[in-house]
Amino acid sequence: MTTEKGLAGEMKTAMEGDARRTNQVPEDHGDMDDSSEKTPSKASKSPQKSNKRPKTVPVKVNLLDGSDYDTAVEKFAKGQTLLDMVCGHLNLLERDYFGLTFQDTDNAKNWLDPSKEIKKQIRVGSWNLGFSVKFYPPDPSVLIEDITRYYLCLQLRDDILSGRLPCSFVTHALLGSYTVQAELGDYEPEEHGPDYVSDFHFAPNQTRELEERVMELHRNYRGMSPAEAEVNFLENAKKLSMYGVDLHHAKDSEGIDIMLGVSANGLLIYRDRLRINRFAWPKILKISYKRSNFYIKIRPGEYEQFESTIGFKLPNHRASKRLWKVCIEHHTFF
Missing domain, CATH: 2.30.29.30 (Pleckstrin-homology domain (PH domain)/Phosphotyrosine-binding domain (PTB))
Structure with missing residues (x-):
């Protein structure tokens, strides 16, 4: 019987040996990284050509708040370099939970491997990526910084809207009310009109009934800070059966x-x-x-x-x- 220690070693060996094993199958060759490793040596033989090539490549990263981060990285940069740049831009210190995604030629989502060169992973098209939560903490209370919880909340809100994280009406309303408290603060009758939550998106098929229930709950949260609202959001979201799946x-x-x-x-x-x-x-x-x-x-x-x-x-x-x-x-x- 294989032991737990043996499993860890076996996993490591499997990861290191994957490219070698799958390379033996003829139809798999196009998916491996070996074919492009000769590029640097070719470039070194013709310095004039390499001088004409741009030293950096423009990159666009779609962030969790919907904005884009435009930057440039060296042509042979590894994924970790770009991930560090994005996390630095966002002032994120708890970086292990996050990753960068890109679409392949089949339009399927792939995670950018931090240990490999970007150009060996994104072989065609512009370097357009998305910043996402990769590892969802089973207990979000282990997160130390408010900003980490904030980006996890943004990811979960996107998961809910896309249908990846199904919710009941009651849960939609509860999570929506914490979102409003985190974004707007306390309910103020003189500031907030009858439709003050209509600009928010809580569910794939949002109804007026849901918005009214969100407003009812939100009015009870006076004195709750944005950070507390996000903690309450995460404590309820983590209980959903499809959380982080x-x-x-x-x-x-x-x-x-x-x-x-x-x-x-x-x-x-x-x-x-x-x-x-x-x-x-x-x-x-x-x-x-x-x-x-x-x-x-x-x-x-x-x-x-x-x-x-x-x-x-x-x-x-x-x-x-x-x-x-x-x-x-x-x-x-x-």
């Missing part, structure tokens, strides 16, 4: 459509929007993929003698690799 389309061994969810708690299996199984990270001995197939090796249960392997079918090789990497990163982080 990163969903991936897949099929099970019988070819039935399912969703695989990656979270702080482990790998979750959904069918028709209902969770049908959960594999906690300590129960998973090994995570692997081959072509479009994704596998997890499960530790034997109390009444089981042998380890078992469960396989899933992803849309393509890139989707399988993307899920594998997200799982490895979450297992390592949490």
Whole structure:
């Protein structure tokens, strides 16, 4: 039986050896990084050409408040350099929870690898990225700084509006009321008219009834600071079943459509929007993929003698690799 210590080593070995293993499959070559590592040597052979190339590349990063951060980085800069620049711009010190995303040629969201050169990850098009929460803390109270909680709130508000974080009417109203308190402060009758929350967006399909309930709750929060309102927002948001779950389309061994969810708690299996199984990270001995197939090796249960392997079918090789990497990163982080 593989030990917990063995699992950690196995995960590390899997990450280091992934490129070597998958490179052996002919159709995977286009997805690896080896093909572009000859670029610097080619440039060094023709200094005139390299001098004509721009030393920096323009970058646009869409931030969680909807604004854009425009900057430039060196052509061979790694992802960590850009992430540090964005976090510095935002005065964020608790940076480990955040990451940068970009769209690939399939229009799928990918996380920028901090340890690799940006140009080897964004191979075509402009360097347009998004700044997002990558690892959702199961207990947001562990966050030390108000500004970290603020950006987590912004991410969750976006998750709610996009439908990634489903809520009931009651929860929409409660979270919306804390958002209004954080943004506007105390309710003031002489300042706030009958529709003072109509400019806020609390739900994908917002109704007048919801806005009225938000206003009713908001009027009870006199004296609550913006920081306290954000803490209350997070304490309620973390209880939602889809909080911090990163969903991936897949099929099970019988070819039935399912969703695989990656979270702080482990790998979750959904069918028709209902969770049908959960594999906690300590129960998973090994995570692997081959072509479009994704596998997890499960530790034997109390009444089981042998380890078992469960396989899933992803849309393509890139989707399988993307899920594998997200799982490895979450297992390592949490």
